[in-house]
Amino acid sequence: MQLYNTLSAEERAELIDQAGKQRLTLSFYAYAKIQDPKKFRDDLFIEWNKLDALGRTYVAKEGINAQMSVPAENFEAFRETLEAYDFMKNIRLNVAVEHDDHSFLKLTVKVRDKIVADGLNDETFDVTNIGVHLKAQEFNEILDNPNTIVVDFRNHYESEIGHFKGAITPDVETFRESLPIINEQLKDFKEDKNLVMYCTGGIRCEKASAYFKHQGFKNVFQLEGGIINYAKQIKEENLESKFIGKNFVFDHRLGERITDDIVSQCHQCGKPCDNHTNCENDGCHLLFIQCDDCKAAMENCCSTECLDIIHLPLVEQVKLRRGIQVGNKVFRKGKSDKLAFKHSGELSDKSLALAEKPTAIRQKIKVKKVLLGKAEHYYAKAQVALFTIENQELNLGDKILISGPTTGNQELVLEKMLVNGTEGAQAKMGDKVTFTLPFRIRLSDKLYKITN
Numbered sequence: 001m002q003l004y005n006t007l008s009a010e011e012r013a014e015l016i017d018q019a020g021k022q023r024l025t026l027s028f029y030a031y032a033k034i035q036d037p038k039k040f041r042d043d044l045f046i047e048w049n050k051l052d053a054l055g056r057t058y059v060a061k062e063g064i065n066a067q068m069s070v071p072a073e074n075f076e077a078f079r080e081t082l083e084a085y086d087f088m089k090n091i092r093l094n095v096a097v098e099h100d101d102h103s104f105l106k107l108t109v110k111v112r113d114k115i116v117a118d119g120l121n122d123e124t125f126d127v128t129n130i131g132v133h134l135k136a137q138e139f140n141e142i143l144d145n146p147n148t149i150v151v152d153f154r155n156h157y158e159s160e161i162g163h164f165k166g167a168i169t170p171d172v173e174t175f176r177e178s179l180p181i182i183n184e185q186l187k188d189f190k191e192d193k194n195l196v197m198y199c200t201g202g203i204r205c206e207k208a209s210a211y212f213k214h215q216g217f218k219n220v221f222q223l224e225g226g227i228i229n230y231a232k233q234i235k236e237e238n239l240e241s242k243f244i245g246k247n248f249v250f251d252h253r254l255g256e257r258i259t260d261d262i263v264s265q266c267h268q269c270g271k272p273c274d275n276h277t278n279c280e281n282d283g284c285h286l287l288f289i290q291c292d293d294c295k296a297a298m299e300n301c302c303s304t305e306c307l308d309i310i311h312l313p314l315v316e317q318v319k320l321r322r323g324i325q326v327g328n329k330v331f332r333k334g335k336s337d338k339l340a341f342k343h344s345g346e347l348s349d350k351s352l353a354l355a356e357k358p359t360a361i362r363q364k365i366k367v368k369k370v371l372l373g374k375a376e377h378y379y380a381k382a383q384v385a386l387f388t389i390e391n392q393e394l395n396l397g398d399k400i401l402i403s404g405p406t407t408g409n410q411e412l413v414l415e416k417m418l419v420n421g422t423e424g425a426q427a428k429m430g431d432k433v434t435f436t437l438p439f440r441i442r443l444s445d446k447l448y449k450i451t452n
Contacts, residue, residue, distance in 0.1 A: 021073065030087055
């Protein structure tokens with residue numbers, strides 16, 4: 001009986017590419033009294049693993065909070081695994097407006113004390129006495145009311161790339177920080193103002209709305225299903241979007257576009273940009289906004305110091321970060337004095353530029369390809385990549401695809417290569433192949449030949 005993920009992210013990515021089937025990215029949550037979270041967790045893992053469901057889920061005595069990637073053909077079967085429990089009958093699944101097969105590459109289901117780290121003592125107030133849920137049209141209408149105060153209950157790096165017009169955007173790194181700040185900031189408006197709140201998928205507002213009603217706010221409202229559900233409704237109902245920009249999401253995509261407006265800047269050069277990246281230096285992993293030009297020049301690094309470090313031998317890099325806590329702090333960082341154009345706190349509603357139209361989400365499935373081999377090394381100064389051919393043959397003139405969770409999908413025509421150190425026109429199984437590339441590759445990257 002398998003109760004834990006056994007494949008690496010790289011292995012899972014390869015299996016997903018080979019399967020070539022559409023996957024849906026979705027999220028859901030439910031508050032309920034769960035007597036045995038450990039058994040509940042194990043039962044879910046067993047059923048979801050059968051369906052090739054991937055994602056990150058937290059289970060606690062108070063309920064469940066999940067972000068998932070599910071094969072489209074298994075969507076209804078996945079829903080049935082949830083509705084087998086009474087408290088998840090007719091549960092709302094927030095399906096993303098944009099999908100990426102690599103949004104999640106592992107299935108992790110963890111038992112936690114709480115499904116959201118809110119820092120609240122639930123025994124001190126009625127957590128079920130929540131605010132009024134508003135659908136997209138109702139939310140738009142109440143935002144037009146001059147008696148409304150709208151609050152973003154996300155963190156600074158989330159609101160920076162997109163938010164509702166006119167919203168209060170607290171300069172915080174965690175949800176728990178925002179609660180006392182907002183309570184103090186709005187203490188004089190408890191009786192007569194509409195307190196309207198929103199977050200990514202709705203779960204933070206469930207607890208926050210109950211907390212603020214307990215604090216004496218009379219008119220408390222929340223966006224049903226969060227920004228994810230709002231984006232779906234405005235598209236289906238052809239409504240005006242009061243949200244501007246991009247919605248930050250906690251998977252490999254790091255964001256899905258709601259409007260074409262870019263409201264943030266590259267943190268390094270100031271160019272309009274809303275694409276997040278994580279610093280390439282494993283001892284840093286700072287989350288920041290970086291444009292394509294800076295990404296190429298800085299090789300995914302947040303500073304020249306980190307750029308120098310990634311070119312050191314691995315043993316030297318390990319020495320430098322010894323004793324420094326990094327781990328899973330990726331999403332809690334996002335601020336540094338190196339980031340000259342970082343903005344947080346009070347944000348502008350002004351659009352700085354319009355995003356280019358994205359290519360079709362399912363375009364990569366239309367590309368017929370065969371796996372040739374895997375990446376072995378990248379020589380950054382020479383911009384040369386090394387691959388091992390493990391399947392079929394590679395010839396000059398072939399159209400190739402280099403693919404990986406960080407690299408994405410890069411296509412090019414092979415014009416020159418070295419085979420086992422000598423210039424050649426063909427590489428066979430077992431050969432080592434090197435050729436120049438204008439971008440950095442990772443050891444998780446795979447080399448494919450495009451056949452159509």
